Amino acid sequence: MKAVVVEHFGGLEEVKMADVPKPSPAKGEVLIRIRDAGVNPVDWKIGEGALKDKMPHEFPLILGWDAAGEIAEVGEGVKGFKVGDAVFAYCRKQVVRHGTFAEYIALDAKYAAIKPKSLNFAEAAAIPLVALTAWQSLFGFARLKEGDTCFISAGAGGVGSFAIQFAKWKKATVYTTASSNHHGYVKSLGADHVIDYNKEDFAEAIMKHEPQGLDVVYDCVGGSTLRASFPLVKKGGSLVSIVNFNVEELGKSYPIRTGFVFVAPNGEQLATIAGLIDQGAIKPAHTEELKLEEAVLALKKVKAGHTQGKIVLKVS
Ligand SMILES: NC(=O)c1ccc[n+]([C@@H]2O[C@H](COP(=O)([O-])OP(=O)(O)OC[C@H]3O[C@@H](n4cnc5c(N)ncnc54)[C@H](OP(=O)(O)O)[C@@H]3O)[C@@H](O)[C@H]2O)c1
Incomplete structure (x- = not known):
């Protein structure tokens, strides 16, 4: 699958497109086919190595912690999701390696929630983190x-x-x-x-x-x-x-x-937030969508520090 990776820490010029193996869901995980991936300040910080002493990591490291997409496979023991469900998730893992600037991510099912029905994938990907x-x-x-x-x-x-x-x-x-x-x-x-x-x-x-x-x-x-x-x-x-x-x-x-506060993944809280959005109590953030291939531009824009709302990457 295509993904945006860094192979060692450095400036954002080290961030590049690569072909990497498609993951498979382990027990308790779902495989998400990512449609849009949200971009956050933490992504450029990780790419530049600013958090390398705070979190374990492995290379090649796929950037990105936010996703909206569809369930492509359901791992053993997963309840509450089926293939084809539209979901969104904050996807930080114990080891920073498999991120969301990619076509697929295998993720603990407890991190995911059904996407707000009133939003498209781009708006939904801008929400979780x-x-x-x-x-x-x-x-x-x-x-x-x-x-x-x-x-x-x-x-x-x-x-x-x-x-x-x-x-x-x-x-x-x-x-x-x-x-x-x-x-x-x-x-x-x-x-x-x-x-x-x-x-x-x-x-x-x-x-x-x-x-x-x-x-x-x-x-x-x-x-x-x-x-x-x-x-x-x-x-x-x-x-x-x-x-x-x-x-x-x-x-x-x-x-x-x-x-x-260091934000923790939480599918139940995301489901509550999705409910508030579908009731009209909470609106999506202003969202600008760029292509996955424009990840470096997106990271630079976020790093500049004056984004209105969110930037997301269209993956598929
Ligand atoms: N601990 C955690 O778990 C956690 C989670 C999420 C984010 N964060 C961190 O929290 C910070 C904010 O995250 P974010 O995603 O909201 O970032 P963001 O979307 O990139 O924030 C951009 C906004 O910051 C505003 N801004 C820049 N300098 C400002 C200042 N001196 N005073 C007031 N506003 C200012 C800009 O407003 P104007 O353009 O209007 O000036 C712009 O709209 C980042 O450092 C991020 O890494 C931490």
Whole structure:
């Protein structure tokens, strides 16, 4: 099958098309014929070797962790899926080797869920990693509840596109940051207050509206944005980062809960999210589709850091 691989870590010029063996499903796995694969910042980070000491890996390494497609084969012992089912999945495995920028992936059936019926494969492939991240951060670590106030940085990005909508679904008040050209987009997702972080000090702007502090801060940017976010959280509130592993250390002098979330594959949560999408409670992210052969271009665009919503690769 055709796939996008790296044979050793280096710059994105090392990323190339290759012919690799088609996998077979083991016990408990399904084989997915991939139609579209979502592109995430982690993909260029993996290709460049930025996470090589954090996760075991093997070469040739097929990039990509998000997929939407059809079940092509069902392994022994799998219940709940049959050949031909349209599914989507966040496909991170213990060893980074078999990714989704390929025609097929064999995957633990527990990671997959039936694709939202109202979406095409491209829109569905843009969902799993980012929507699960937002779900596990806001409802897992931060315990966001009805009526809370929250700040979500990078609202126009992949994670932000779902975090804003999940928070509004919980009837929270949402502050977010985005460049001016993305303000219409984040407002269409439901953001109540949008701050252009290029033109204004976002922390000052939020404190003006919420002098008593926020219940939840969701950090999708890290660095100086994270450091400026700690004082925004009210005593006993929560700050969750998906960028800075050392958020607890950085925030230890504040009287708040802090934590890092690393998204875990979860087919049940994906099925819940698919249900919300089919009910019309949650919309798909803005999605740009490129060809699998344009993977390097897609990775460069994502690395540039100003994507609106998501980029996906058309595989078959
Ligand atoms: N820990 C985990 O499990 C996990 C999971 C998913 C993602 N992540 C990480 O979380 C980060 C966000 O992921 P993503 O998929 O949402 O990325 P993304 O889609 O590439 O985010 C792009 C967005 O970031 C915004 N942005 C860039 N710099 C900003 C700043 N200083 N302030 C506010 N917004 C800014 C851009 O907004 P404008 O163009 O409007 O400026 C753009 O819309 C990445 O670093 C990713 O690796 C971690």
